[in-house]
Structures are given as C-alpha cells and as structure tokens.
Amino acid sequence: xxxxxxxxxxxxxxxxxxxxxxxxxxxxxxxxxxxxxxxxxxxxxxxxxxxxxxxxxxxxxxxxxxxxxxxxxxxxxxxxxxxxxxxxxxxxxxxxxxxxxxxxxxxxxxxxxxxxx
Amino acid sequence: xxxxxxxxxxxxxxxxxxxxxxxxxxxxxxxxxxxxxxxxxxxxxxxxxxxxxxxxxxxxxxxxxxxxxxxxxxxxxxxxxxxxxxxxxxxxxxxxxxxxxxxxxxxxxxxxxxxx
Numbered sequence: 001x002x003x004x005x006x007x008x009x010x011x012x013x014x015x016x017x018x019x020x021x022x023x024x025x026x027x028x029x030x031x032x033x034x035x036x037x038x039x040x041x042x043x044x045x046x047x048x049x050x051x052x053x054x055x056x057x058x059x060x061x062x063x064x065x066x067x068x069x070x071x072x073x074x075x076x077x078x079x080x081x082x083x084x085x086x087x088x089x090x091x092x093x094x095x096x097x098x099x100x101x102x103x104x105x106x107x108x109x110x111x112x113x114x115x116x117x
Numbered sequence: 118x119x120x121x122x123x124x125x126x127x128x129x130x131x132x133x134x135x136x137x138x139x140x141x142x143x144x145x146x147x148x149x150x151x152x153x154x155x156x157x158x159x160x161x162x163x164x165x166x167x168x169x170x171x172x173x174x175x176x177x178x179x180x181x182x183x184x185x186x187x188x189x190x191x192x193x194x195x196x197x198x199x200x201x202x203x204x205x206x207x208x209x210x211x212x213x214x215x216x217x218x219x220x221x222x223x224x225x226x227x228x229x230x231x232x233x
Contacts, residue, residue, distance in 0.1 A: 043225050045224070046222075049219075098166040098168075098174070099171070100169070100171075101217055102149035104163060107160045
C-alpha cells in the first residue's frame with residue numbers, strides 16, 4: 001500500500017534562510033509525487049510535481065524539490081524563505097486508481113512552516 | 118493552473134437541517150471529483166470519489182446516506198450533508214481532476230461548516 005510520511009509537524013526558519021520540508025514515500029511502482037501548500041481556511045494550491053526525468057523539479061513561488069529514489073524521498077526546498085511562505089505544506093503521492101482514468105492522492109499529515117521575520 | 122470554485126466558503130446551520138456544497142470546475146472538465154474533510158491541524162481525509170455520471174464511491178466509515186454526492190456534469194459536483202449534527206462541523210474541500218496520474222488535481226477553496 002502507498003504511504004507518505006512528513007516527519008516534521010512544524011519547521012521554523014528565519015526569513016532569508018534556506019528551508020527544507022521533508023517527505024518520504026512508499027509505493028509499489030514508479031512514484032508520482034506532488035507538493036501542495038495550504039493557507040489558513042483555504043484549499044490546496046499546487047506547487048510542483050515529479051513524474052519522471054530530472055531529479056530536481058522546479059515549481060511555483062521559487063520552490064523546488066529533489067527526488068531521491070534510493071532514499072525514497074521528495075524534500076521541498078527554497079533557497080531563501082519569505083514570511084509569506086508561512087503555511088501548511090502537504091506532500092502527496094498519486095497511486096490509487098479511482099476510475100475514469102483518474103487516481104487518488106494520498107497525503108502526508110502536513111508540515112506547518114513558520115518563517116520568522 | 119485550472120480553477121475549481123467551491124461555494125459557500127462558510128455556512129452555519131441548525132442541527133437536523135441539510136446543507137449543500139457546490140464545486141465547479143471553471144476552465145476544465147473534471148471527469149473525477151474528490152471530496153475531503155479536514156479537521157483542525159490535520160491532513161485531508163478522503164470521503165468519496167465521484168466520476169461524472171456514476172455513483173460516488175465512498176471511503177470506509179463514511180456514511181453515504183448522510184453525505185450525498187452528485188456529479189451530474191463534467192463541471193459540477195455537489196456534496197449534501199443531510200440531517201447535520203454538531204459533529205459534522207468541519208472544513209470540507211473538493212478537488213477536480215481531468216487526467217491521469219501525471220496531472221495535478223485542483224482544489225476548491227474549501228467550505229467551513231458549523232452546525233449549531
């Protein structure tokens with residue numbers, strides 16, 4: 001069965017410093033990995049995805065993620081954090097077929113990122 | 118990215134009444150809609166999956182007679198919470214998908230339901 005782990009409930013980082021939000025996964029085949037961000041009382045916004053190709057994936061708002069097959073990880077990174085990056089971040093894998101050609105997303109529990117001015 | 122519009126953003130209702138939440142894909146055809154429930158400081162819990170023109174598939178433990186899902190068109194899905202009780206108070210989020218595993222799903226802005 002597929003699963004996603006986000007080992008940190010909260011990550012604190014100073015503004016301007018690099019940030020990393022960790023994610024590891026477990027799937028039976030090739031992983032289809034996603035990162036989403038959620039601001040308070042809002043839905044989720046898509047940041048980036050890894051399907052195949054380069055292990056370093058670039059996404060929205062300056063975020064990037066590194067896929068590491070041997071470590072089964074897909075950590076989210078940003079070189080210089082902004083206060084406005086403070087939000088809840090979810091890693092997800094799309095692995096369970098749900099019919100009509102679509103697949104479910106399995107989410108990690110989420111990591112709250114706080115960027116301190 | 119594509120837009121999913123979810124309404125209302127928040128609703129307060131009395132116990133025993135029903136509430137309908139609408140989810141529309143504005144610029145794409147969502148062959149599949151997913152409905153989630155999110156408790157404070159927790160991840161999203163998938164409630165059900167609906168494919169256009171078909172009955173919804175509910176996750177284990179979700180009462181299909183209480184949470185009625187309709188997906189009559191490729192751009193509209195609705196979730197009706199019937200005979201609502203205070204324990205149904207939560208944040209409900211819909212998501213639309215038009216493709217396979219390599220495509221991202223797009224999320225509505227969520228509905229905060231409070232049952233009093």
